[in-house]
Amino acid sequence: MSASLAVRDLSVRYQTPRGEVHALRHVDLDAEPGQVIGIVGESGCGKSTFVSALANLLPPNAMVEGAIGYGGTDLVGLDPCRRRMLQGNEIALVSQDPMTAFNPVLTVGDQLVDFQHHRSDLGRAEKRRRIAAMLERVGISDPERRMNSYPHELSGGMRQRVAIAAALLTDPGLLIADEPTTALDVTMEAQIVHLLAELRREYNGIIVLVSHHLGVIAELCDRVYVMYGGEVLEAGDVEEIFDRPRHPYTRALLACDPARFDERLERLPTIPGAPPNLIDPPPGCSFAARCSRVFAPCHTTHPAAKVLPTGHVARCHAVVL
Numbered sequence: 001m002s003a004s005l006a007v008r009d010l011s012v013r014y015q016t017p018r019g020e021v022h023a024l025r026h027v028d029l030d031a032e033p034g035q036v037i038g039i040v041g042e043s044g045c046g047k048s049t050f051v052s053a054l055a056n057l058l059p060p061n062a063m064v065e066g067a068i069g070y071g072g073t074d075l076v077g078l079d080p081c082r083r084r085m086l087q088g089n090e091i092a093l094v095s096q097d098p099m100t101a102f103n104p105v106l107t108v109g110d111q112l113v114d115f116q117h118h119r120s121d122l123g124r125a126e127k128r129r130r131i132a133a134m135l136e137r138v139g140i141s142d143p144e145r146r147m148n149s150y151p152h153e154l155s156g157g158m159r160q161r162v163a164i165a166a167a168l169l170t171d172p173g174l175l176i177a178d179e180p181t182t183a184l185d186v187t188m189e190a191q192i193v194h195l196l197a198e199l200r201r202e203y204n205g206i207i208v209l210v211s212h213h214l215g216v217i218a219e220l221c222d223r224v225y226v227m228y229g230g231e232v233l234e235a236g237d238v239e240e241i242f243d244r245p246r247h248p249y250t251r252a253l254l255a256c257d258p259a260r261f262d263e264r265l266e267r268l269p270t271i272p273g274a275p276p277n278l279i280d281p282p283p284g285c286s287f288a289a290r291c292s293r294v295f296a297p298c299h300t301t302h303p304a305a306k307v308l309p310t311g312h313v314a315r316c317h318a319v320v321l
């Protein structure tokens, strides 16, 4: 099914003995079938919490508020059983470490047959034919032999290809890839990026891609959401974010990208300071303590999201419409 995604005012709090962690705060996001949405931000800014909320994989200590509209239905408002039925195989997640997605004692082929349990119209032989075709599609040669392998017998890059094949076998309308290249070396990363770029052309669902690698986001995404302190501080079309960033945090993040390193500098810049404590988030802008353009209201007043005529959104007091 090709369905649009409309996330509204989504917040997630984790209950912990130290207090509530406000991991995601009032996030809005829209995506249409065929679009690739990139999520970037420093460690701990809420990226995994956001995609886990979409995939219905939050841990039991998480409390969710807001709406995840998928094909016109709010998934958050559904009772858990109906959500599992409706969401079923529509939303698939490829994680950073594909090993966690596989059972180590079953062959790749047997697991991928199980991944198609929703296709009761297909017999086992037909399912295995689909698997072989999909493995070939994601660049695995000699798929029949690989189907008889156990996950530990595959390289990291090959496991990630199998994880992507497994996700695609379920025909999802929303494919989430959470740091799919982080655990890979540079060569394998390039191969997986190339594969995702190819899939992007032929897949007509939505892809949500989380990556700390800005080059990967720039290459693959149509629209980018920049997260910090559990919030979206800036969102816009990929060219807008990379060529005309409006938020000081996005500018700082781009300046720290090794791929943009200015050789006239002695060393790669870093953003001084640390992200806010999400148990007690600051009342003003979450980036105020580290911002080079900070002024008095940033410490006291939470900035509203300003929407520019291009559809570019920035949550910053210093941005003038």
Ligand SMILES: Nc1ncnc2c1ncn2[C@@H]1O[C@H](COP(=O)(O)OP(=O)(O)OP(=O)(O)O)[C@@H](O)[C@H]1O
Residues within 6 Å of the ligand: 014, 015, 016, 021, 023, 041, 042, 043, 044, 045, 046, 047, 048, 049, 050, 059, 061, 278
């Ligand atoms: N199960 C949990 N219980 C309590 N706090 C959590 C839990 N999972 C994440 N957090 C906290 O929520 C905040 C957001 O974490 P999250 O993992 O979503 O960020 P992230 O941007 O994905 O980081 P990374 O890139 O390191 O994975 C952090 O402060 C983190 O410590």
